Amino acid sequence: MKINTGTLLDYLNVTLENSNNHVQEHPQLMNLVLQMDLIFQKEIFDHEFEVNPIAGLLAMNYYTQLLSAVNLALPGNQAAIFPNVRTALESACYAYLIAHNKAMAEVWLNRHTTKNSLDKCRKIFSVKKASNDLKNLSPEMAEYVMAHYNAAIDFGAHPNRKAIFHHLTDMGEVDERHHGFELTCVYGRNSWHVNYALLICTEIGQAIAFLPAACTEKHLLIHDRLEVFESWIDEKNQMAEKMNSEPLDYSGPMYCSVIPPE
Structure with missing residues (x-):
């Protein structure tokens, strides 16, 4: 086997060029991402609500992780966004759990105090537990959150087959001894894959936005202003649907069934 790759400076130059171009001329789906940010600002952050301070800190973390994912999508790093969106979703789930059980804040704070503390924290904090608790409010969103977590792992938060093969191109026979494959690291500006990455950020953002709203009783976004959330979805x-060439599967994260054009 022989591996040919560009240098670090090659990578930095091409991603910087993509980012600069996307600042000047937004990708097709950027308006959807800006709408996402507006909903977080106007529907969640602009309103005061009673919540445990630790849950508030986790809310700040999920938002910064989500912004980081967008910041990776714009330079063309589609595969790199998944660890960020996974962490963002986990932060939102942990905030939700603490908001409904204040005793869990101490468990989270003491995670690294002792081995028993670490084991206890690992046991009671999980996306699965948050999803199960969310079923009482919205079975659909509970399923949606869990599906997003699993999809994030499948598509890039773990180095598994989907995470790698989705970016692999068969280049054919190189010579009598070698067959070539290309693993794409950075996609071009306003390409299908850049917009696909922005779609992923938006869809994860929708799962995350529901969780802080579910932290407090009768939050406006999922009660009096539910139409704002539904219109966004x-x-x-x-x-x-515009990005895909065939009907989509609506049972989980839509980006799982969106396929690139031939």
């Missing part, structure tokens, strides 16, 4: 669904 409808717009995302329309964009996903």
Whole structure:
């Protein structure tokens, strides 16, 4: 086997060029991402609500992780966004659990105090537990959150087959001894894959946005202003359908069934 790759400076130059171009001329789905940010700002962060301070810190963390994912999507690093969106979703789930059980804040704070503390924290904090608790409020969103977590792992938060093969291109026979494959690290500006990455960020953002709203009783976003959330989802669904060449599977994260053009 022989591996040929660009240098670190090659990588930095091409990603910087993509980012600069996307600042000047937004990718197709950037408006959807900006709408996501507006919903977080206007529907969640602009309102005061009673919540444990640790849950508030986790909320700040999930937002910064989500912004980091967008910041990786814009230079063309589609595969690199998944560890960030996974961490963002986990932070939102942990905030949700602490908001409904204040005693869990101490468990989270003492995670690294002793081996028993670490084991206890690992046992009671999980996306699965948050999803199960969420079923009482919204079985659909509980399933959606869990599906997103599993998909994030499948598509890049772990180095498994989907995470790698989705970016692999068969280049054919190189010579009598070698067959070539290309693993794409950075996609071009306003490419299908850049917009696909922004779709993923938006869809994960929708799962995350529901969780802080579910932290408090009768939050406006999922009660009096539920139509704002539903309209946002409808717009995302329309964009996903435009990106795909065949009907989509609506049972889980839509990006799982969106396929690139030939």
